[in-house]
Amino acid sequence: MPLSPSTGAQYARILGIGAAIPSRVVDNEEMCTYIDSSDEWIQQRTGIVERRWVAEGETVESLSLDAARQAIDRAGLAGADIDAVIVSTVSHMLQTPSLAAHIAAELGTDGAAAYDISAACAGFCYGLAQADALVRSGAATHVVVIGAETLSRITDLSDRSTAFLFADGAGAAVVGPSDTPAMGPVVWGSDGDQYDVINMTKPWPEALQAGENSNIFMEGRAVFRWATGFIASAAQECLDAAGVTAEELDVFIPHQANNRITDSMLRHLTLPDTVKVARTIKHYGNNSAASIPIAIDAMLASGEAKSGDLALIIGFGAGLVYAGQVVQLP
Ligand SMILES: CC(C)(COP(=O)(O)OP(=O)(O)OC[C@H]1O[C@@H](n2cnc3c(N)ncnc32)[C@H](O)[C@@H]1OP(=O)(O)O)[C@@H](O)C(=O)NCCC(=O)NCCS
Structure with a gap:
């Protein structure tokens, strides 16, 4: 059959x-x-x-x-x-x-x-x-x-x-x-050799047995190096994969990890001044998986971005893992 x-x-x-x-x-x-x-x-x-x-x-x-x-x-x-x-x-x-x-x-x-x-x-x-x-x-x-x-x-x-x-x-x-293309191909991957760069202090059973909480710890400098080098290049790959040039881009929304990482990515990507850049970390901090959709929402609400704009989004963090794509905003 x-x-x-x-x-x-x-x-x-x-x-x-x-x-x-x-x-x-x-x-x-x-x-x-x-x-x-x-x-x-x-x-x-x-x-x-x-x-x-x-x-x-x-x-x-x-x-x-x-x-x-x-x-x-x-x-x-x-x-x-x-x-x-x-x-x-x-x-x-x-x-x-x-x-x-x-x-x-x-x-x-x-x-x-x-x-x-x-x-x-x-x-x-x-x-x-x-x-x-x-x-x-x-x-x-x-x-x-x-x-x-x-x-x-x-x-x-x-x-x-x-x-x-x-x-x-x-x-x-x-x-x-x-009816029309509105999401570019994802560019994603992992670097498990850096598994311990952002991790939890203990598995929960061990933490509880010790009467402790299990918390996030981070080697800040290692994350910074990876994000400003490898991830900046991956952001360029997202544009290339979607066939979108820097001049055609309207909005850049990297994960709100740190403004200095965003600044470094901008230098690497050489985006024109017309591209609006998310800076929601200023008032909301780094809220991990929530940071990109919150930034999209905030930029649409403030009028900085508008419906139909082409946005480059890219997230990166513990794993280490990353993923990004070009999307058309709703
Ligand atoms: C976390 C981060 C801000 C720390 O900055 P850094 O310059 O690497 O900090 P260091 O640990 O090397 O310390 C530098 C100096 O600042 C001091 N310092 C560290 N933490 C501090 C704090 N919270 N407040 C004030 N001073 C601090 C250190 O004592 C050191 O002082 P010294 O030069 O007199 O010895 C930086 O590493 C970073 O941005 N990393 C990326 C992290 C990130 O974005 N993670 C999210 C991933 S999703």
């Missing part, structure tokens, strides 16, 4: 974007009550003036839901139209079941496929690549991709090499069929 393969849309696009910003503002002055640092040092090294942390009642689940509902609404869809939910997070504290399965039920999907991915700060771009493939293969018609983190729960507030950097938040995108 012949087998019928799945067939999908010719192209996929982002149909809607949503974001959820936690309510607690932690400025550098408050940060300096936890670590020996200064507002001047933090701003000069990272560009961060303040970051957002979850307040009482806010969780990685609630942020994910708020962002996803907004994205679905803006796409002109309802929960029942969604047939796959992908959540990228390192902050969901259960190994199983997935956060995505819970979110799929809360969104009112009709039993959508649901799974989490662990790709740290590259997670949103990994999720978009999968959504693009699912829609074009016919495995799904409308996919919600969520990047959500509550890194404040796994950050050691006495560690002066990480405490000032990490933050909380969620962003989401709905990806669906398109």
